Amino acid sequence: MSSTPTLRSAVGPWVDGDRFWNRDHECRRLIELLDEGASVSLIAPRRVGKTSLMREVSRRLQDRYVCLHLDLESAHTPAEFFAELLSASHVHTSAYQRLLAALESLIVRVTEMKLAEVTLNLRAHLTASWERRADRIIAALAQFDQPTILFLDEVPVFIHRMMCADGTQPTEAGIREAGLFLSWLRRALQTHQSHLRAVVTGSIGIEPLLQRVGLSATINHLTPLELRPWDAATARGCLMALANGKNVTFVSNAEADVVDKLGAAIPHHVQIFFERLLDHVRRQGVAAIFPKDVEEVYEKEMLGIRGHTALAHYETRLDHVLAPEHKPLALALLTRAAVNESLTLDEAMALAGDDFADIEDALVTQLLDILEHDGYLARGPTTGSYHFESHYVRDWWRLRFARMVRR
Ligand SMILES: Nc1ncnc2c1ncn2[C@@H]1O[C@H](COP(=O)(O)OP(=O)(O)OP(=O)(O)O)[C@@H](O)[C@H]1O
Ligand SMILES: [Mg+2]
Secondary structure, eight states, rough: OOOOOOOOOOOOOOOOOOGGGOOOHHHHHHHHHTTTTTTTEEEEOOTTTTHHHHHEEEEEEETTTTEEEEEOTTTTTTTHHHHHHHHHHHHHHHHHHHHHHHHHHTTTGGGGGHHHHHHHHHHHHSSSSSSSHHHHHHHHHHHSOOOEOOOOOOOHHHHHHHTTSSSOOOOOOHHHHHHHHHHHHHHHHHHHTTTTTHHHOOOSSSHHHHHHOOOOGTTTTTTEEEOOOHHHHHHHHHHHHHHHHTEEETTTTTHHHHHHHSSSOOOHHHHHHHHHHHHHHHHOOOEOOOOHHHHHHHHIIIIIIHHHHHHHHHTHHHHHHOOGGGGHHHHHHHHHHHHHHOOOOHHHHHHHHOOOTOOOOHHHHHHHHHHHHHTTTTEEEETTEEEESHHHHHHHHHHHGGGOOOO
């Protein structure tokens, strides 16, 4: 029997159990924080495995906590948040029953309704001055012997939608509503501290989003927990375990070449690379992956049109964290960092001064901070200059945008 562990591959959706690799430290830390009664903000750039970590921790905690997973991707309003809460609780019969009981004074004959009908009613009833009703709903969850954990995914997208109402830019009323909701959540978690916690995350950073509209203080009760890309050894272990599961082998340390090519071992990129390599060798009818296969697949597949589909969000997500008038400068800074492989602060200032009128130095530093916070750029510990954290994203960015810059 082989001593190499086996991992079932998965590209795209969240993973747990026998598809979940490593993250021992982060799982332990998150469980420790939740056991201490903390609510947590799980911070990581895209595709690093936030949703998977929450799912895996919830799998490990299901005997001790009621774990409710809310995906707020398409929610716009507090009422829709509670509709999601109700849907998430549906699999926990007693939690669902308690929530229905709390809704009895609001919706006539609610206990006789199917879930879809209740959520529809809820959307209509929790519009203006929803907070007191919301207090009653959340208090119902805090009555269990077992504490409840709300795993709240895609919170920044939800908050952004609320802030923008129907448009693409935050409005005053939208910002007020978002602030009201976040303050309500903080109050609810503090009121029911012994029986309720939340883990908040999303595929865009919440901090720059809130900072932009002066709402940062509404989340300062959350304990931050950072999730980084895998280190090289963990990523190599993952690749070998994936290969083991598919009866193929890496020859001449080709798995180390995969990690080198990626630069930052973002779990999703590791899994995509493996899937493409597997495809490539299977088409040739062989079961060994050589360094030359890694090279070929990187150039033709990872940087080709299929790679573009996986990475296009690096461009589009900038719209969520930047004001539209600042996006061209952010694109230019990133492109310069991709083409030259590094960018000093002086070069960034010069670029802004040459090509963008009326841009103040403080704004350039602010943009670089956001790009660093959101996982695009990292700063060299000795030089202090910026470079793309992921070589893969850098190479893709260069191919996509290099025509834009003067060298
Ligand atoms: N611990 C892990 N073990 C194995 N694969 C993982 C792990 N974490 C993430 N992945 C890979 O990354 C993909 C995306 O994972 P996940 O959805 O959890 O990331 P995310 O950070 O929530 O992404 P997004 O930023 O889009 O919300 C998974 O389909 C899987 O291929
Ligand atoms: Mg996710």
